[in-house]
Amino acid sequence: AALPSKELRPTKYVESVDTVEIRCRIRDVDMSGRSDGRSIKNIISQKIAPRKMIVVHGTAEATLELKEYGAKVCPTFAPHVNECVNVSSDTSIYKCKLKDSLVADQELMMADTYEVCWTDVHMSLPRGSQGIPHADAMPLSDVREHPTVLLGDLKMADFKEALTNAGIHAEFVGGVLVCNGAILVRKKPTGEVDIEGALGVD
Numbered sequence: 621a622a623l624p625s626k627e628l629r630p631t632k633y634v635e636s637v638d639t640v641e642i643r644c645r646i647r648d649v650d651m652s653g654r655s656d657g658r659s660i661k662n663i664i665s666q667k668i669a670p671r672k673m674i675v676v677h678g679t680a681e682a683t684l685e686l687k688e689y690g691a692k693v694c695p696t697f698a699p700h701v702n703e704c705v706n707v708s709s710d711t712s713i714y715k716c717k718l719k720d721s722l723v724a725d726q727e728l729m730m731a732d733t734y735e736v737c738w739t740d741v742h743m744s745l746p747r748g749s750q751g752i753p754h755a756d757a758m759p760l761s762d763v764r765e766h767p768t769v770l771l772g773d774l775k776m777a778d779f780k781e782a783l784t785n786a787g788i789h790a791e792f793v794g795g796v797l798v799c800n801g802a803i804l805v806r807k808k809p810t811g812e813v814d815i816e817g818a819l820g821v822d
Contacts, residue, residue: 657682661689670694672707716743716753725757731771738766776807 655663664670673690675683675698683698690696697705728735740763741755776797783790783799790799797805803817 657685660686664690665693673697674699674705674707714753716755717749719754719756722755722757736771738769740764740766773811774807774813776805779805 664673670690671694673694673696675686675690675696678686687696687698695707697707699705722739722741726737726739728737730736740758742758743753743755745751745753776792780790780792780797783797788799789801790797792798795806799805799817802820803815806814806816808814
C-alpha cells in the first residue's frame with residue numbers, strides 16, 4: 621500500500637511557554653560600532669578584563685583574529701551558528717544524591733556563608749536513578765588520610781585568635797605574627813602563608 625502524502629499524515633502541534641532563569645549580569649560598554657581592531661582589543665584587556673569571552677557576529681577573518689587575541693586574556697570561544705558552548709565557571713561540579721545516613725554523620729564547618737566538610741564516599745549508580753549517581757559512606761578501613769585544605773582567605777586577626785584559644789601566645793610585630801616568640805607567620809599578597817622558625821614543638 622502506498623504511504624499517505626506528507627500533507628495527509630497525522631500531525632500534532634503542542635505549544636508551551638517555559639520560563640528560563642539566566643544567571644548573568646548585563647553591562648553596557650561605551651564603545652562605537654566603528655571601533656577598529658586595536659580599539660576593541662584595548663577595551664577588552666583594559667576596560668572589561670573578562671574571565672571568559674564569546675566572539676560572535678563578525679567575518680571569519682576578524683573573528684579568528686579576535687579569538688586568538690582573546691585567548692591571551694581569558695578562555696575565548698568563537699562558536700559557529702547553532703553551536704553550543706559551555707562557559708560555566710564550575711565545569712568540574714557534578715550532581716549526585718547523598719544518602720541520609722551519610723549526611724547525618726558529617727561534621728560541617730562554616731567557610732564564609734557555606735557549610736563544608738571533607739568526606740570519602742563510595743559512588744554507585746542504582747537502577748532507576750535516572751543517571752544520577754548515589755554517594756554512600758566509605759568503610760573506615762578504606763578511608764585514607766588527606767592533606768590539610770585551606771578554604772577561603774586567611775585573615776591573620778582570626779588566625780591569631782585561634783592560636784590564642786589553642787594556648788599559643790601570638791602577637792603582631794611589624795605586620796608579622798610572632799608565635800611563642802619563635803615562629804614567624806607572614807601572609808603574602810598572593811594569599812600564600814610563610815612560616816619561619818626552628819623545627820620543634822611549637
